[in-house]
Amino acid sequence: MGPFIANVLAGVVATAVFLLLTSAIQRMRVSLLVKSLYRVVFGEGIFYYSSRAKSFKDLGSVGNFVSSADSTLTYVGYWLASLEHSDLERELKALARRNVRVKLYLLDPRSPLLPYFGKLFSLSEDAMAEKIEASLTHLARMKHSLPDQYRENVTIRVHNSPINASIFVFDQGSKKSKIMIDHKLHTNPRSDSYGLVLYYSESALFKRVLATYGRAIQDSTLVEDSILEDDSTPDEDSPETALPLSPEKQESSEQS
DSSP states (O other): OOOHHHHHHHHHHHHHHHHHHHHHTOOOOOHHHHHHHHHHHHHEEEEEESSSSHHEEEEEEEEEEHHHHHSSEEESSSSSSTTTSSSSHHHHHHHTTTEEEEEEEEOTTTTTTHHHHHTTTOOOHHHHHHHHHHHHHHHHHHHHTTTTHHTTTTTEEEEOOOEEEEEESSSSSSSTOEEEEEEOOTSSSSOOOOOOEEESSSOOOHHHHHHHHHHHHHHEOOOOOGGGSSOOOOOTHHHOOOOSSSSHHHHHHOOO
């Protein structure tokens, strides 16, 4: 038996032992473990993190993670709490200066869903509204701090959709696209949230996530730049295009 064949056989045996041991430790059928590994490597491209601390360890800070966007970055969520204690603002401004389109969709502070979301986060309705308004003001100031030629790269809108997770979508419409989905557990602190990073694929899951959050975007309302000066009513006549279901649909919408 030649050394090449011996090395191949040794690799096969080592892989089989690894799968059997992992299956026993995780109490998971070998077939299910193999399917999971296949999906990560060849199929849907899913990365899972079990807590906020784990995501920081594996992906870096939120600001560091979003800095990888090349053309667009879209956030759909609640009040973008990472603004409070992170490098996120600095990285969002850096993206805008690189002419990356930054689109931010926060929950409307006047939304009839505030009581529901207040229970989700163990906050009163007033406390939820205050957090959202503080983030909107923070983002408006961030946008105004940019040089004139880069301000149009930042869009701030509010939505009224009953989402169950916040997401970041990177480089929508390209094959480099990825989605970070951060799930919040009812009444648990945000540090206990867990999530997935989906890398671009033609999978039904990838398209379904874009379609679902695209509906929240379609129903969103523009936040006026005058938010710092008064309580102007947002312009509901400003249309917004939903997240695309595929690169092909993105290209067709840009041509229309």
